[in-house]
Amino acid sequence: MEQFEKNNKNKIVRGAKRATYDKQQIFSILDAGCICHISFVINGEPFIIPTAYGRDGEFIYVHGSIKSRTMKAMTKGVPVCMAVTHLDGLVLARSAFHHSANYRSVILFGTAKQVESNTDKNHGLFVITENILKGRWEECRLPSQKELDITAVLKFKIESASAKIRTGGPVDEQDDYALDVWAGELPIITKYASPVADEKLRADIAVSNAAILAWQNANG
């Protein structure tokens, strides 16, 4: 299976047993989320923003207002580090020390640049919108020229990446299994509730198919 190459930036030192560089695993963790955290450096200091994103092959798109400080900071080919984290459960061990979490987490590195043409901007916005809610792009009114002009779309190649995945119950010290302490997992579920119509929605409009599909997928 195709892997991201290990280097000084993406190599996982601690918990290496939980690490993977496999592209398909990394992509599937990315595609299961819709909000990432991106960090970048301004004047030598770290900044972080939560933002929507979308993946197109080995490229990531994010967007924002052209007036946003963070968009301005990231337009000119700056290094970024991006994280997508799904928390799947708390792992309660018999000792405080061995408490852990079940999770799927990706860290990736790239160099963000602003895309320029209308075609590329629209493609980036399509990728982001479809990652958040598949099928929504074709349901709604697409961006006008004025809207495109005030939207910054950033694109970057995933230069390197790694994932960490933990599943299963606690792993305790041998002596601790005799303790009178409950141990196990407290699973965390994230899902959609039923769609709630806008107060101003016309009464003759059927619920979004994209929303129904997302709700059905989340509720088995």
Place this chain on the structure above:
Amino acid sequence: MEQFEKNNKNKIVRGAKRATYDKQQIFSILDAGCICHISFVINGEPFIIPTAYGRDGEFIYVHGSIKSRTMKAMTKGVPVCMAVTHLDGLVLARSAFHHSANYRSVILFGTAKQVESNTDKNHGLFVITENILKGRWEECRLPSQKELDITAVLKFKIESASAKIRTGGPVDEQDDYALDVWAGELPIITKYASPVADEKLRADIAVSNAAILAWQNANG
């Protein structure tokens, strides 16, 4: 109400209507989460890690292995930026442009330093554990000297912070309300499922009270 002072780092420029610097609101968003993203700079480049955290007044604690690269990078009084983000729903507008999300998000800035004494380390680990699962610290075996020695606990004062909060339905362009497009919110629910006992759990041990309380709080 007490506020964090605005400065160049924490001042929110875009979406200022959704911004708050109120300490109680910021603390309540922090206390509602258990995984944060922390960014820091190594050799001028941004890095980010997801990690557990806990708040004690205006101080944040995080921890990790003393062998972890990221812990090593953060021990010596380096600037960090930390984010806690709760995604509460997708907001589906009639236009692609006005799609949004409902969320509660905090960004904060501080200078991380390693705590040294056993007392301070134990306090930090208590704060982190209790933030993740209230009541768990007194249920489990507390850290041994050996465990404390291989655990790095970092502490930093919240030097500045801001929060953004969005709630409610979509806000569309006046002309778009006439479109045949469904609009509304797709709420996102995050909750605990029932606790799952460790396979190796002795049959005579009752379920953790801390886990039961967390599950009850999450399920009304």
